[in-house]
Amino acid sequence: MRSERGLRTFGTWRSAALATALLAAPAGGQTVDGALDGIERPAAPGDPVRTAEIDQRTAEIGATLRCPICRQQSVAESSARIAREMQDVIRTMLMEGRTAEEIEAYFVEAYGPWILLKPRAEGMNLIVYAGPGLAFLLGGFLVARRIRRGRSRDDEERVEPTAPDHLRTADRRWIEAAIKES
Amino acid sequence: MLSTLGYASVIAALLAAAVATAAGGWAGLSRSGGEVSASLARRAAYFAFFAMSGGMLVMEIALLTHDFSVEYVARVGSRETPTYYTAISLWSSLEGSILFWGWILAGYGALFAFTRRREFGALRASGEPLTALGGGLAHGLRTTPLVLGVIGVVQLFFFGLLAGAANPFGIVDPVPANGPGPNPLLQNHPLMGLHPPMLYFGFVGMTVPFAFAIAALLRGNVEARWLRDARRWMVAAWAFLTMGIIGGGWWSYEVLGWGGAWAWDPVENASFLPWLTATAFLHSAMVQERRGMLKTWNLTLMIATFLLTLFGTFLTRSGVIDSVHAFTEGVIGPVFLAFIAVVAIASLALIGWRGNRLRAPGQVESPASRESAFILNNLLLVGFTFTVLLGTMWPLVVEALRGDRISVGPPYFDQVASPIGLALIFLMGVGPALPWRRAGRKQLERSFAWPAIVGAAAGLGAFALGVGYFLPILTIAFAAFVLTTIAEEFRKGIAARRRIAERSFLGALRDLFSRTGQRYGGYVVHVGVIVIALAISVSWTWKTEREMTLRPGERLDIKDYEVELVEVWAHEEPHRFVIGATFAAYRDGRGIGEERPRINFYKATGQNIATPAVKSSLTSDLYLTLMAVDPEGGDHATVRAIVNPGIVWLWIGGMIMGVGALIAIWPWGRSRLRAAGAELLADPAAAA
Numbered sequence: 001m002r003s004e005r006g007l008r009t010f011g012t013w014r015s016a017a018l019a020t021a022l023l024a025a026p027a028g029g030q031t032v033d034g035a036l037d038g039i040e041r042p043a044a045p046g047d048p049v050r051t052a053e054i055d056q057r058t059a060e061i062g063a064t065l066r067c068p069i070c071r072q073q074s075v076a077e078s079s080a081r082i083a084r085e086m087q088d089v090i091r092t093m094l095m096e097g098r099t100a101e102e103i104e105a106y107f108v109e110a111y112g113p114w115i116l117l118k119p120r121a122e123g124m125n126l127i128v129y130a131g132p133g134l135a136f137l138l139g140g141f142l143v144a145r146r147i148r149r150g151r152s153r154d155d156e157e158r159v160e161p162t163a164p165d166h167l168r169t170a171d172r173r174w175i176e177a178a179i180k181e182s
Numbered sequence: 183m184l185s186t187l188g189y190a191s192v193i194a195a196l197l198a199a200a201v202a203t204a205a206g207g208w209a210g211l212s213r214s215g216g217e218v219s220a221s222l223a224r225r226a227a228y229f230a231f232f233a234m235s236g237g238m239l240v241m242e243i244a245l246l247t248h249d250f251s252v253e254y255v256a257r258v259g260s261r262e263t264p265t266y267y268t269a270i271s272l273w274s275s276l277e278g279s280i281l282f283w284g285w286i287l288a289g290y291g292a293l294f295a296f297t298r299r300r301e302f303g304a305l306r307a308s309g310e311p312l313t314a315l316g317g318g319l320a321h322g323l324r325t326t327p328l329v330l331g332v333i334g335v336v337q338l339f340f341f342g343l344l345a346g347a348a349n350p351f352g353i354v355d356p357v358p359a360n361g362p363g364p365n366p367l368l369q370n371h372p373l374m375g376l377h378p379p380m381l382y383f384g385f386v387g388m389t390v391p392f393a394f395a396i397a398a399l400l401r402g403n404v405e406a407r408w409l410r411d412a413r414r415w416m417v418a419a420w421a422f423l424t425m426g427i428i429g430g431g432w433w434s435y436e437v438l439g440w441g442g443a444w445a446w447d448p449v450e451n452a453s454f455l456p457w458l459t460a461t462a463f464l465h466s467a468m469v470q471e472r473r474g475m476l477k478t479w480n481l482t483l484m485i486a487t488f489l490l491t492l493f494g495t496f497l498t499r500s501g502v503i504d505s506v507h508a509f510t511e512g513v514i515g516p517v518f519l520a521f522i523a524v525v526a527i528a529s530l531a532l533i534g535w536r537g538n539r540l541r542a543p544g545q546v547e548s549p550a551s552r553e554s555a556f557i558l559n560n561l562l563l564v565g566f567t568f569t570v571l572l573g574t575m576w577p578l579v580v581e582a583l584r585g586d587r588i589s590v591g592p593p594y595f596d597q598v599a600s601p602i603g604l605a606l607i608f609l610m611g612v613g614p615a616l617p618w619r620r621a622g623r624k625q626l627e628r629s630f631a632w633p634a635i636v637g638a639a640a641g642l643g644a645f646a647l648g649v650g651y652f653l654p655i656l657t658i659a660f661a662a663f664v665l666t667t668i669a670e671e672f673r674k675g676i677a678a679r680r681r682i683a684e685r686s687f688l689g690a691l692r693d694l695f696s697r698t699g700q701r702y703g704g705y706v707v708h709v710g711v712i713v714i715a716l717a718i719s720v721s722w723t724w725k726t727e728r729e730m731t732l733r734p735g736e737r738l739d740i741k742d743y744e745v746e747l748v749e750v751w752a753h754e755e756p757h758r759f760v761i762g763a764t765f766a767a768y769r770d771g772r773g774i775g776e777e778r779p780r781i782n783f784y785k786a787t788g789q790n791i792a793t794p795a796v797k798s799s800l801t802s803d804l805y806l807t808l809m810a811v812d813p814e815g816g817d818h819a820t821v822r823a824i825v826n827p828g829i830v831w832l833w834i835g836g837m838i839m840g841v842g843a844l845i846a847i848w849p850w851g852r853s854r855l856r857a858a859g860a861e862l863l864a865d866p867a868a869a870a
Contacts, residue, residue, distance in 0.1 A: 059727060066589050072447040074592065077440035079792060079809050079822070117591030119576075124583070128576045128590060132569040132598055139561045147546045147554055 058091045061100050065107055066117050074117055184244045185252050188351040191237035192344045195230045195288060199337035202226035202291070206331025210324050211400060220327040224295040227330050230337060231292035234285040241281055241350060245271060250361055253352030254278050260363030260786055262757035267369035273378045274364035276514070277350035284340045286386040291333045294390055298326045325397050325408060332393035339521050347514045363757060366784040370791050373433040381426030381453060385491040387419025388456060392488035395481040399532040402539040404477050412484065413467045414847050420460045421843035427453050428836030439792040439807040441725070441824040443832060446595040451574045452494030455567055459487040462563035469553045472618055477540040478533060485529045492522045548620035555613035562609065566602045573598070604656060607715055610708050611664035614671050632670065637663030657719040661712045668705045675702065696850035703846030710838030717831035724827045729809065731820040741825045743804050744768040748776070750811050750819050759783040763808050763819040767797055779808040779821065802827040
């Protein structure tokens with residue numbers, strides 16, 4: 001019932017919705033801009049060329065590329081129009097027999113290194129790859145030194161956990177008052 | 183009218199915070215007297231909460247009655263938005279969320295004063311001036327107002343923001359007839375009512391341990407009771423933060439339509455950073471408790487955690503980083519940055535000045551000891567923090583230095599986080615089984631023989647069953663290893679209680695929780711973490727995805743599921759249009775009901791948001807996102823189907839973590855307190 005009524009009104013507001021959707025598209029975000037794009041792009045049900053293997057590799061490469069209008073979403077994840085077009089490009093290039101590296105280079109050429117969700121390990125970016133390792137080495141060194149120092153002193157002095165000084169009269173009274181009140 | 187009332191509340195709270203700061207500082211730091219100002223600080227904390235509650239109430243009334251003369255309501259309100267989303271639009275934009283933040287902060291201050299009310303009462307009952315009390319207890323009496331004073335300083339900042347740069351009660355003239363409503367993303371799923379408050383309770387809660395740390399530094403003394411209390415507050419805030427983060431993942435999964443829960447978005451990272459340092463503190467605090475070591479380090483972690491919550495808020499609110507959360511951008515960035523800088527510099531100076539006084543005599547005696555495991559745990563967690571921080575900030579650094587734009591996204595973070603995460607999990611199995619001080623060879627063999635065998639068997643078993651990937655095999659092996667150690671801990675604990683106290687099995691279990699909740703609650707949390715690790719590993723490895731355009735009656739099959747398009751439909755709601763498709767879903771040939779993924783089109787802002795339909799089960803989720811519908815006859819639809827194995831366990835694991843935290847901080851009856859007090863009076867040495 002509801003859907004029938006819905007479909008009748010569909011036509012009247014569809015064009016308005018579509019127009020605004022197109023205007024709003026660059027606003028981006030995690031929103032699915034261009035979600036209505038299928039409206040323009042006739043889809044081909046059960047496209048025979050799309051093998052599962054190509055789909056898989058398209059998704060793998062798409063996962064390393066940034067959707068240009070989204071925030072922190074990959075081309076594979078996003079349903080924004082531009083992301084879907086980029087996926088088509090990846091798929092076409094794969095079917096032409098290009099390698100993943102070639103496809104990556106193609107997109108870097110077009111968009112700059114920003115398009116890669118994982119920066120190339122070169123130049124300044126080496127810091128972002130080496131940094132964690134160096135931090136762990138440094139931290140590990142400090143920790144190891146502390147533990148070893150503790151061991152070497154072990155025989156000279158053995159420190160027991162400090163027992164609290166014995167309670168003063170005023171403190172005892174305070175505890176008693178607190179207990180009474182609780 | 184409402185504007186004036188709301189603004190007056192904020193000003194009243196601001197004054198109360200000033201009083202709490204001055205009075206608390208005086209009572210905490212002066213050498214004599216202070217009884218009057220101590221009780222004044224407490225009253226001021228109560229009053230600030232009262233005033234902020236008034237402000238909150240005024241804002242809620244303004245939102246719900248659509249009083250568009252209030253600036254904030256004019257910005258986020260709309261007559262068409264459903265009431266539920268109108269009520270929670272309090273935190274859908276900058277000023278409202280700072281108001282909410284301020285209210286929670288005032289609540290924490292009042293709650294802290296309330297938990298210490300007996301101390302004040304005892305003070306009066308003893309009839310002696312503060313100075314007459316000697317030793318640690320007098321210190322405790324001075325610490326409480328000082329903590330209130332430090333909370334007061336933080337309140338001054340936030341209430342000051344509300345009175346100035348982020349005033350939610352500005353007046354709009356002429357009054358608009360209607361507003362745009364909140365950001366569509368924030369009114370698309372009921373979880374929006376849960377995820378942000380949890381996160382706020384967690385973030386703001388870190389203020390209390392921070393105040394403990396600053397108070398300890400100012401007074402140059404850290405005592406045992408102080409640490410236990412600080413830790414309890416930290417556990418509470420940590421639990422909220424955990425729930426907030428997991429709730430955020432759940433929201434993302436249910437709303438964003440890409441079939442995942444965590445995208446290493448800068449602001450997700452910003453919530454993860456304080457979680458990591460807080461987790462580090464919860465572990466290293468035990469080293470201090472047992473061995474008296476790491477005092478300065480623990481204070482540093484508490485302060486760093488607080489700073490990271492501020493930093494996270496700065497990232498969200500200032501718009502310096504492009505993020506899904508950037509819907510609340512504003513002009514308060516510089517103010518926030520200045521406050522962070524002041525707090526950081528002041529804290530560092532305090533640590534430099536007082537740190538030496540706190541230096542502890544303890545030593546780590548052997549690498550094979552529990553304290554070593556905790557220190558290693560801290561190394562990993564802090565290294566993890568550094569790594570995430572580096573990756574999050576790196577694009578900013580590169581852009582500032584070279585003007586280039588680069589991205590550091592999920593593929594990078596996944597790669598660096600996996601080994602650290604695995605190492606942490608492994609350590610979760612090692613730490614609990616190690617004794618304090620040092621473990622002998624025999625003891626090591628006894629403790630680790632079974633867990634190691636079970637872990638190895640589980641890994642081999644997974645391999646034999648056809649798990650062909652390295653990461654899940656390792657995760658499964660480590661998980662089995664950890665779970666065996668934990669089970670062994672429970673077995674030993676319960677056996678001991680049954681022997682000593684002659685308790686039943688369940689009674690013994692209750693004893694473990696009520697008497698040593700910190701430890702056994704912690705183990706429950708660990709179980710939750712293991713469940714989450716397995717869920718991540720499994721769903722990540724075996725996630726399957728297919729996309730197809732279907733006509734009614736056509737089917738898409740994916741794994742053991744089949745999806746058949748029934749019809750495409752559309753309808754109109756007051757604030758949005760909805761296009762949807764109904765699919766009949768089958769699993770192993772049996773019908774499992776209808777799924778209705780939709781695209782919501784919000785009229786006011788012109789955004790469309792795809793809302794996925796999720797069919798959850800304990801083994802796997804079927805996740806459908808509507809990608810597009812046919813324009814002409816409206817009869818075919820493009821759908822993306824994802825099968826996510828085991829992802830439900832992510833949320834279940836989160837709940838287990840929450841339960842564990844609850845066990846750790848549950849007030850298991852005053853009788854225990856009374857018993858402890860009596861014990862202390864009878865035999866001071868027993869308290870060791």
